[in-house]
Amino acid sequence: MKVTKFGGSSLASGAQLKKVLDIVVADPQRKVVVVSAPGKRYADDIKVTDLLIECANQHLQSGEAPELENAIVSRYGSIAKELDLPETITEQIRRDLLKLLQGDKSSPERYMDAVKASGEDNNAKLVAAYFQSEGLDAVYVNPQDAGLFVSDEAGYVKILPESYDNLYKLRDEPAIVVFPGFFGYNKAGEIVTFSRSGSDITGSILANGTKAELYENFTDVDAVYSVNPNVVKNPKEVRELTYREMRELSYAGFSVFHDEALIPAFRAGIPVNIKNTNNPSAEGTKIVNNRDNTNGPVIGIASDNGFCSIYVSKYLMNREIGFGRRLLHILEENGLSYEHIPSGIDDISIILRQDQFGQDLEDKIVSRIYEELQADEVKVQHDLSLIMIVGEGMRQNVGTTARASKALAGAKVNIEMINQGSSEVSMMFGVKNKDEGKAVRALYEEFFASVPISR
Ligand SMILES: Nc1ncnc2c1ncn2[C@@H]1O[C@H](COP(=O)(O)OP(=O)(O)O)[C@@H](O)[C@H]1O
Numbered sequence: 356m357k358v359t360k361f362g363g364s365s366l367a368s369g370a371q372l373k374k375v376l377d378i379v380v381a382d383p384q385r386k387v388v389v390v391s392a393p394g395k396r397y398a399d400d401i402k403v404t405d406l407l408i409e410c411a412n413q414h415l416q417s418g419e420a421p422e423l424e425n426a427i428v429s430r431y432g433s434i435a436k437e438l439d440l441p442e443t444i445t446e447q448i449r450r451d452l453l454k455l456l457q458g459d460k461s462s463p464e465r466y467m468d469a470v471k472a473s474g475e476d477n478n479a480k481l482v483a484a485y486f487q488s489e490g491l492d493a494v495y496v497n498p499q500d501a502g503l504f505v506s507d508e509a510g511y512v513k514i515l516p517e518s519y520d521n522l523y524k525l526r527d528e529p530a531i532v533v534f535p536g537f538f539g540y541n542k543a544g545e546i547v548t549f550s551r552s553g554s555d556i557t558g559s560i561l562a563n564g565t566k567a568e569l570y571e572n573f574t575d576v577d578a579v580y581s582v583n584p585n586v587v588k589n590p591k592e593v594r595e596l597t598y599r600e601m602r603e604l605s606y607a608g609f610s611v612f613h614d615e616a617l618i619p620a621f622r623a624g625i626p627v628n629i630k631n632t633n634n635p636s637a638e639g640t641k642i643v644n645n646r647d648n649t650n651g652p653v654i655g656i657a658s659d660n661g662f663c664s665i666y667v668s669k670y671l672m673n674r675e676i677g678f679g680r681r682l683l684h685i686l687e688e689n690g691l692s693y694e695h696i697p698s699g700i701d702d703i704s705i706i707l708r709q710d711q712f713g714q715d716l717e718d719k720i721v722s723r724i725y726e727e728l729q730a731d732e733v734k735v736q737h738d739l740s741l742i743m744i745v746g747e748g749m750r751q752n753v754g755t756t757a758r759a760s761k762a763l764a765g766a767k768v769n770i771e772m773i774n775q776g777s778s779e780v781s782m783m784f785g786v787k788n789k790d791e792g793k794a795v796r797a798l799y800e801e802f803f804a805s806v807p808i809s810r
Pocket residue numbers: 361362363364365391394552573574575576578579580581582583584585608609610611612
């Protein structure tokens with residue numbers, strides 16, 4: 356059997372849902388269907404999840420948000436109308452949404468999660484109703500009933516191990532299971548959502564739990580490209596990637612697949628196939644354990660911005676036992692997580708996401724590092740982009756760093772920092788935000804313009 360996930364772009368309109376139905380019907384192995392909330396129909400459209408977040412915020416502030424409520428319900432209403440579904444479905448969605456919005460606000464975080472999750476929950480009900488109306492034996496399954504339990508530790512959601520055994524029972528369901536993505540339940544019975552784009556994670560968890568032979572992830576592109584198609588026009592398609600390569604690339608900015616969605620499938624040895632709802636006959640991209648390295652050292656180049664670095668220098672830092680621990684402790688006490696720590700003999704840089712703190716907290720942290728660690732120099736550099744070049748082939752290949760540095764120099768991009776991942780399948784370059792696009796294009800030219808990609 357296969358677990359098949361459809362993203363928001365595949366479920367944005369009635370026309371898209373018709374394609375989804377055709378895809379499900381075309382393969383009897385597609386037994387578990389995971390759905391996102393309706394996404395964008397066109398470039399300037401607003402995703403239902405974004406409308407829900409705005410709506411919940413307005414309710415938290417003023418107790419009402421009639422325009423947003425209507426905008427959300429009408430997204431489902433227009434899909435239902437396009438598919439000739441009875442109006443009662445949309446009315447039910449309106450009633451459920453309004454009840455939820457009027458509900459318990461004592462924990463704004465739990466309230467927000469419940470409102471966000473309703474995007475996928477209502478869509479799963481709508482999709483199941485549509486499948487049934489077309490004569491398919493399909494059933495909506497709620498994550499709590501299926502036993503998808505999670506814990507919420509230090510701001511990130513962890514799947515509880517017993518969930519996998521619970522989900523195995525979905526195999527006994529004779530009908531096609533339509534399952535909402537993006538959320539689970541904690542042991543207190545409250546809804547907890549994954550991070551944004553987290554329906555990919557649900558699909559991977561279900562693939563693991565049901566011991567599926569394949570996890571299919573349907574989106575709106577023919578393949579994972581070697582570089583973000585919004586940065587380089589018509590980039591090369593990648594046919595095969597390893598889990599590790601995809602995890603690094605997703606983490607570093609390939610928004611096509613969530614980085615946390617790799618591990619559940621990887622642990623159960625289930626390949627992932629990323630495919631296009633708008634062109635289902637295209638073979639897409641497979642994520643597997645091993646692949647042939649026929650395309651040179653680099654398989655993909657990803658980038659993301661909005662980082663800053665805290666540079667700390669102190670003579671003989673390398674001899675001072677506990678220096679790193681005390682430095683990180685200052686961040687920990689201020690609730691900050693970090694991404695990378697490149698270091699030298701007398702200096703260390705900590706790369707963090709900039710949106711975690713404002714000027715006041717930054718000043719406080721810098722003073723503490725001077726006072727408590729007697730640092731010689733502390734400098735915060737803002738507006739950095741991180742560019743990651745990734746490929747299993749980099750482990751055996753000599754000279755990749757030199758080629759990358761030369762390409763960046765040729766494009767007149769100043770490298771602010773370099774960090775080679777310990778896994779040796781990735782290398783990171785820090786550049787100024789303004790140079791991000793230029794740097795990615797220069798690296799693409801260097802590593803891909805003349806190289807055939809593995810097929
Ligand atoms: N390297 C890449 N390969 C393919 N798509 C990418 C890449 N990097 C970013 N993307 C973007 O990811 C989008 C698909 O992800 P997303 O919008 O989350 O889809 P969905 O609605 O199916 O969840 C593509 O339309 C593309 O713009």
